[in-house]
Amino acid sequence: MSTAHTPPHTPTDLLIAAAEAHSARNYDPLPVVVATAEGAWVTDVEGRRYLDLLAGYSALNFGHRHPRLIAAAKAQLDRVTLTSRAFHHDRYGDFCARLAELCGMETVLPMNTGAEAVETAVKTARKWGYRVKGVPAGMARIVVAGNNFHGRTTTLVSLSTDTAARADFGPYTPGFTIVPYGDLTALRAAVTENTVAVLLEPIQGEAGVIVPPPGYLAGVRALTRERNVLFVADEIQSGLGRTGRTFACEHEGVVPDVYVLGKALGGGIVPVSAVVSSAAVLGVFRPGEHGSTFGGNPLACAVGLEVIAMLGTGEWQERAAVLGDQLHASLRELAAEGRVTAVRGRGLWAGVDIDPAYGTGREVAERLLGRGVLVKDTHGPTIRLAPPLVVTAEELRWGVEQLRAALG
Numbered sequence: 001m002s003t004a005h006t007p008p009h010t011p012t013d014l015l016i017a018a019a020e021a022h023s024a025r026n027y028d029p030l031p032v033v034v035a036t037a038e039g040a041w042v043t044d045v046e047g048r049r050y051l052d053l054l055a056g057y058s059a060l061n062f063g064h065r066h067p068r069l070i071a072a073a074k075a076q077l078d079r080v081t082l083t084s085r086a087f088h089h090d091r092y093g094d095f096c097a098r099l100a101e102l103c104g105m106e107t108v109l110p111m112n113t114g115a116e117a118v119e120t121a122v123k124t125a126r127k128w129g130y131r132v133k134g135v136p137a138g139m140a141r142i143v144v145a146g147n148n149f150h151g152r153t154t155t156l157v158s159l160s161t162d163t164a165a166r167a168d169f170g171p172y173t174p175g176f177t178i179v180p181y182g183d184l185t186a187l188r189a190a191v192t193e194n195t196v197a198v199l200l201e202p203i204q205g206e207a208g209v210i211v212p213p214p215g216y217l218a219g220v221r222a223l224t225r226e227r228n229v230l231f232v233a234d235e236i237q238s239g240l241g242r243t244g245r246t247f248a249c250e251h252e253g254v255v256p257d258v259y260v261l262g263k264a265l266g267g268g269i270v271p272v273s274a275v276v277s278s279a280a281v282l283g284v285f286r287p288g289e290h291g292s293t294f295g296g297n298p299l300a301c302a303v304g305l306e307v308i309a310m311l312g313t314g315e316w317q318e319r320a321a322v323l324g325d326q327l328h329a330s331l332r333e334l335a336a337e338g339r340v341t342a343v344r345g346r347g348l349w350a351g352v353d354i355d356p357a358y359g360t361g362r363e364v365a366e367r368l369l370g371r372g373v374l375v376k377d378t379h380g381p382t383i384r385l386a387p388p389l390v391v392t393a394e395e396l397r398w399g400v401e402q403l404r405a406a407l408g
């Protein structure tokens with residue numbers, strides 16, 4: 001594929017052509033081929049540098065190849081990398097204990113990808129419903145929000161409202177009720193005696209960084225407590241420092257029953273996800289009922305432990321809060337100038353709706369690529385900014401300047 005910013009047959013074009021020849025087209029990447037990366041910056045195969053303002057959709061909260069995380073991974077590579085859960089290994093107990101402590105909870109069930117962790121939360125809630133709440137066999141229901149993103153498995157696309165994510169992948173898993181996000185009245189009406197969980201993103205990432213109305217999460221907490229329903233917070237993208245707190249739920253002083261974590265938990269090195277809850281809730285599992293060959297492996301635990309230690313001091317959360325204020329102030333200026341029609345988000349996380357007069361989200365992302373900045377569009381006019389938390393104030397200022405320039 002030839003691209004606007006490079007002549008044909010550059011190393012970039014050749015590598016993209018090779019990828020397109022032999023890869024399923026399940027993504028539509030921007031035309032850049034990354035070769036190396038460090039901190040907030042990546043370098044492509046032709047030596048051009050880019051400020052990464054996407055950070056792997058929050059999988060790279062600590063930037064690329066953070067020295068502490070790389071050191072933890074390297075040390076573990078020299079010891080043991082995989083045992084399977086058939087045996088114990090010496091990092092596992094510590095990982096579960098430290099992660100539970102970070103979450104203010106008791107029990108951890110580690111998996112690998114985010115989607116697997118959400119699937120695990122669905123199974124947890126159903127089994128809890130049957131064994132603890134007393135829901136009749138096969139009747140458990142889970143309430144979810146419209147425009148959610150919880151992953152790509154057949155069950156998780158069953159509860160999606162995104163046509164592209166769903167169409168042609170049925171038949172769909174039953175047992176889910178979808179209500180509008182942010183609407184407590186609709187949620188209250190949807191909860192029945194057979195409802196076992198309300199599953200929500202405390203801020204909807206993929207939908208365009210949608211922050212619910214004030215009081216919504218607290219209202220969900222009160223309703224679920226009153227009706228003996230588990231509040232499952234999918235903090236895979238919003239959690240672990242991104243919003244200026246360890247968890248986005250904290251902005252409303254809310255503690256859910258279950259956290260679902262992923263992305264940044266693996267330090268941008270290995271996939272690490274987990275469901276974290278009380279001993280009563282995760283205690284429903286017996287040997288043989290759930291598992292994963294790679295879940296909780298020594299390398300994952302070693303990297304995850306370092307991520308948890310880094311978050312334990314609160315410095316990263318503070319950094320995301322301070323830099324986030326700067327980011328949102330400068331984005332509000334773009335809104336005041338009429339270049340963007342809406343800015344949403346919290347901390348170092350923003351959904352920016354581009355005035356269509358300046359092009360689609362994709363076009364703006366391509367122009368930014370030409371200016372040395374990586375972002376990704378989501379849903380037509382919106383671009384998503386999720387800078388790594390290692391970004392500096394100066395780099396952020398420069399990045400927003402490039403956005404201003406890309407908007408004519």
Ligand SMILES: *Cc1c(COP(=O)(O)O)cnc(C)c1O
Pocket residue numbers: 057113114115116118149150151152201205206234235236237238262263
């Ligand atoms: C990314 C994401 C997932 C899925 O994680 P994968 O690791 O891609 O399977 C689930 N929920 C939310 C909120 C996410 O952002």
